[in-house]
Amino acid sequence: xxxxxFVTCLVDLVRPNIGFAALxxxxxxxxxxxxxESQTCCGQPGYNSGAREISKVLARxxxxxxxxxxxxxxxxxxxxxxxxxxxxxxxxxxxxDEAEFVALAAKWYELSDFLVNVLKIELLPSTHSSVTYHDSxxxxxxxxxxxxxxxLLSAAGATINEMVDCEKCCGFGGTFSIKLGDISTRMAExxxxxxxxxxxKVLVGGDLGCLLNIExxxxxxxxNITKVYHFAEVIAGMAx
Amino acid sequence: MQVxxxxxxxxxxxxxxxxxxxxxxxxxKGKFVDGRAAAVAEIEVWEDIRAHAAxxxxxxxxxxxxxxxxxxxxxxxxxxVVHWAESATEANDIIVKIARDNAxxxxxxxxSMVSEEIxxxxxxxxxxxxxxxxxxxxxILQLAKEPPSHIVAPAVHKSKEQVAELFxxxxxxxxxxxxxxxxxxxxxxxxxxxLSADMGISGANFIIAETGTTLTVTNEGNAxxxxxxxxxxxxxxxxxxxxxxxxxxATLIRLLPRSAIGQTISNYLTLTTGVKGQGDLDGPEQxxxxxxxxxxxxxxGRDMKEMLRCIRCGACMNHCxxxxxxxxxxxxxxxxxxxxxxxxxxYVGIENAGDLxxxxxxxxECQVVCPVKIPLPDLxxxxxxxxxxxxxxxxxxxxxxxxxxxxxxxxxxxxFSTKVAARVSAWWAGDKRRITWLPGxxxxxxxxxxxxxxxxxxxxxxxxxxxxxxxxx
Numbered sequence: 001x002x003x004x005x006f007v008t009c010l011v012d013l014v015r016p017n018i019g020f021a022a023l024x025x026x027x028x029x030x031x032x033x034x035x036x037e038s039q040t041c042c043g044q045p046g047y048n049s050g051a052r053e054i055s056k057v058l059a060r061x062x063x064x065x066x067x068x069x070x071x072x073x074x075x076x077x078x079x080x081x082x083x084x085x086x087x088x089x090x091x092x093x094x095x096x097d098e099a100e101f102v103a104l105a106a107k108w109y110e111l112s113d114f115l116v117n118v119l120k121i122e123l124l125p126s127t128h129s130s131v132t133y134h135d136s137x138x139x140x141x142x143x144x145x146x147x148x149x150x151x152l153l154s155a156a157g158a159t160i161n162e163m164v165d166c167e168k169c170c171g172f173g174g175t176f177s178i179k180l181g182d183i184s185t186r187m188a189e190x191x192x193x194x195x196x197x198x199x200x201k202v203l204v205g206g207d208l209g210c211l212l213n214i215e216x217x218x219x220x221x222x223x224n225i226t227k228v229y230h231f232a233e234v235i236a237g238m239a240x
Numbered sequence: 241m242q243v244x245x246x247x248x249x250x251x252x253x254x255x256x257x258x259x260x261x262x263x264x265x266x267x268x269k270g271k272f273v274d275g276r277a278a279a280v281a282e283i284e285v286w287e288d289i290r291a292h293a294a295x296x297x298x299x300x301x302x303x304x305x306x307x308x309x310x311x312x313x314x315x316x317x318x319x320x321v322v323h324w325a326e327s328a329t330e331a332n333d334i335i336v337k338i339a340r341d342n343a344x345x346x347x348x349x350x351x352s353m354v355s356e357e358i359x360x361x362x363x364x365x366x367x368x369x370x371x372x373x374x375x376x377x378x379x380i381l382q383l384a385k386e387p388p389s390h391i392v393a394p395a396v397h398k399s400k401e402q403v404a405e406l407f408x409x410x411x412x413x414x415x416x417x418x419x420x421x422x423x424x425x426x427x428x429x430x431x432x433x434x435l436s437a438d439m440g441i442s443g444a445n446f447i448i449a450e451t452g453t454t455l456t457v458t459n460e461g462n463a464x465x466x467x468x469x470x471x472x473x474x475x476x477x478x479x480x481x482x483x484x485x486x487x488x489x490a491t492l493i494r495l496l497p498r499s500a501i502g503q504t505i506s507n508y509l510t511l512t513t514g515v516k517g518q519g520d521l522d523g524p525e526q527x528x529x530x531x532x533x534x535x536x537x538x539x540x541g542r543d544m545k546e547m548l549r550c551i552r553c554g555a556c557m558n559h560c561x562x563x564x565x566x567x568x569x570x571x572x573x574x575x576x577x578x579x580x581x582x583x584x585x586x587y588v589g590i591e592n593a594g595d596l597x598x599x600x601x602x603x604x605e606c607q608v609v610c611p612v613k614i615p616l617p618d619l620x621x622x623x624x625x626x627x628x629x630x631x632x633x634x635x636x637x638x639x640x641x642x643x644x645x646x647x648x649x650x651x652x653x654x655x656f657s658t659k660v661a662a663r664v665s666a667w668w669a670g671d672k673r674r675i676t677w678l679p680g681x682x683x684x685x686x687x688x689x690x691x692x693x694x695x696x697x698x699x700x701x702x703x704x705x706x707x708x709x710x711x712x713x
Contacts, residue, residue, distance in 0.1 A: 007698050037703070185686070
C-alpha cells in the first residue's frame with residue numbers, strides 16, 4: 001500500500017517531529033510511505049484570503065504530486081478539509097479536472113481517521129498521561145474527526161480529561177490570528193482557561209496551527225508546564 | 241443606520257476590555273447556546289426539517305416575483321395597501337407620507353430590524369412624529385440612544401444596573417433593582433403609549449402569500465397591541481420574507497424560536513390579515529405593507545443567493561466565537577455576527593464593510609446551527625474574494641499573499657527559503673525556543689508567543705535520513 005505523506009507546511013517548518021511521528025505510525029502499520037519532496041502548501045491560506053486562483057494553482061500542484069499514491073495522509077484536519085471538501089465542493093466544481101479532484105479526495109485521509117478507519121491499527125500502551133483534547137474546527141465540522149484521535153489516545157494508554165468547550169474554536173483561523181490578533185488572542189485565552197480547569201497537564205490536538213496558537217498563549221501567560229503535542233507524537237511514543 | 245463597520249478592528253479591541261459587555265455576553269450564552277441545544281435535541285427529525293426549510297426558502301427565492309404578487313393580491317383583497325420600496329429612502333418617504341396623510345402624532349413600534357436598516361425612526365421624528373419602541377429591549381435602547389446589538393435580544397449587551405439607571409432618568413421614579421419590577425414599570429409607561437398611538441409600526445418575520453397575512457413572533461405580546469389598537473397599521477419588511485402558505489409557516493416556526501433562544505414556541509405569534517372588518521371589535525382602519533428591496537434583489541440568482549433564506553433567528557451570531565467575545569456593536573451596522581458579515585457588504589457596499597468578511601475563523605459553527613443551512617463561511621469567503629479582486633485589503637496583506645504564492649509554487653525556492661527561515665527563527669527565538677516579537681507579525685506576538693521552529697525542516701531531515709538508508713522514521 002503506497003501512502004503519500006502530505007506533511008503540511010507548518011509541520012515541515014515548525015515541528016518536523018509530528019511528520020516523523022506520522023511516518024513511524026504509517027510504516028509500523030506496514031505502509032510504504034512516500035514523501036514527494038516538491039510539496040509545499042495545500043493553498044488554504046490563499047483560499048481563505050480570497051486569492052482563489054492561487055489556491056487552485058496550489059491544489060493542482062498537490063494533485064500532480066500525489067495522484068500516483070493509493071492513499072494520501074495528512075496530520076491535519078484543516079489541510080485535509082481543503083483537499084477533501086473545498087476542492088471538490090467549490091474550487092473545481094463543474095471544471096474539467098473535477099473528476100481528478102474527486103478521486104484525490106476519496107483517497108485523502110486525515111491521519112487519525114486513516115489509522116482508525118482504514119488501517120485499524122492496534123497500539124501498545126506507551127503513556128500514562130492525563131491529556132485534554134482540543135477538537136480543531138475543520139477536522140471536526142468538515143471531516144467528522146471526533147472519536148478517532150480519542151480512540152488512538154486511549155489505546156496508547158492516555159486518560160482523557162475532557163475540557164469544557166473542547167469543540168470551541170481556539171482563535172487560530174490561519175491568517176485571522178494575525179489580522180484580528182486581539183480577538184484571536186482572547187479566544188486562545190478562553191481555551192487556556194478551559195485547559196487549566198481540566199487539570200490535564202498535556203494538551204493534545206490534531207492541527208499544528210491551533211496547537212501553536214494555544215501554546216503561544218500558554219507560554220505568554222507564563223505557563224511553562226502544560227505540554228502541547230500533536231496526537232501523532234503521543235501515540236507514536238515521540239512526545240518529548 | 242449609520243455604517244461604522246470600517247472600525248470593526250478598533251471597536252472590537254475596545255469591546256474585549258468592556259467588563260459589562262463581557263459579563264453580559266457570558267450570561268447570554270446559556271440561553272442562546274445551551275438552551276438551543278436542548279430545544280433542538282427534543283426533535284428527532286431536526287435535520288429533516290432543516291433540509292425541508294432550506295429547500296422551501298430556495299423555492300421561494302427562485303420564484304420571488306410570483307409569490308410577492310400573490311401576496312399583494314391577497315393582502316389587497318383584505319383591504320391592505322401594498323407599497324413597493326426600492327431603497328431605504330423610498331421606504332421612509334412612503335411611511336412619512338402615510339403618517340402625514342393621517343395626521344399621526346404618536347407611533348408605537350414593535351421590533352423591526354428592517355426599520356433599523358432604513359433608519360425609520362429618524363425619518364419619522366424629522367417629520368414631527370413621536371416614535372416609541374415597545375419591545376422591552378428596544379425600549380431600553382431608545383432610552384440609551386443606542387442601536388440594537390443583537391437581532392433577537394437587542395439589549396443583550398446591557399446590564400441590569402445600566403437599565404435601572406436609564407429607567408430612573410426616563411421615568412423619574414425610585415431606582416429599582418428587581419427585574420420583574422422594572423419590567424412592570426416599563427409596561428405601565430408603554431400601556432399609555434399603546435392606547436394613545438395613532439399609528440402602529442411592525443416588522444414581519446414572514447409574510448404569507450396564500451392569505452396576504454403578515455406575521456410577527458414576539459415574547460412580550462407588544463406586536464398584538466401595535467397591530468390592533470392604532471387606527472393605522474404599517475408593516476415594514478424585506479421582500480425576501482415571503483413564504484407560500486400557512487403550512488410552510490408551521491414548518492418554519494418549529495425552527496425559529498428553537499434556534500433563536502431555545503424556546504419550543506414563542507409566547508405570541510401575531511398574524512395580521514387586512515383591516516378591521518365588519519363586525520370586528522379590533523383592528524386598524526388602514527393597513528399599509530411596505531415591502532423593501534434595499535439590496536435584496538442584488539442577491540437573487542447570484543452566487544450568494546443562499547443568504548436570502550435567512551429567517552433572522554440569530555443562531556449564527558449566538559454561536560460565533562468572534563461575536564461571543566466582541567458583541568454586536570463592533571460589527572458597526574444592523575446585522576452582527578456571520579449573517580452581518582455577509583449582509584453588510586451586500587446592503588451597504590463591500591467598500592464600506594471593512595474587516596467584516598474577515599471577522600471569522602471559519603470554524604463553521606454558524607453553518608452547523610443555521611436552521612436553513614446557509615453556508616455562511618462560504619459566503620464570507622466569496623466577499624473575501626471580491627475584496628481581494630478589488631484590492632480592498634491592506635497592501636501588506638496583499639503583498640504577503642503574493643510573496644507566499646511566489647514561494648509556494650516554486651518548490652526549490654520554497655525548500656531553500658524555509659530552510660533559512662527555520663534557522664533564522666530558531667536563532668531569533670534563542671534558548672527559550674519561542675519568539676516574543678516578530679516584525680510584521682505583531683498581530684500574533686502582541687498577545688502570544690510564537691513557538692519556534694527547531695532549526696531544520698522536515699524536508700531536510702527526511703532527505704538526510706533517506707541518504708542514510710533503511711527505514712525513514
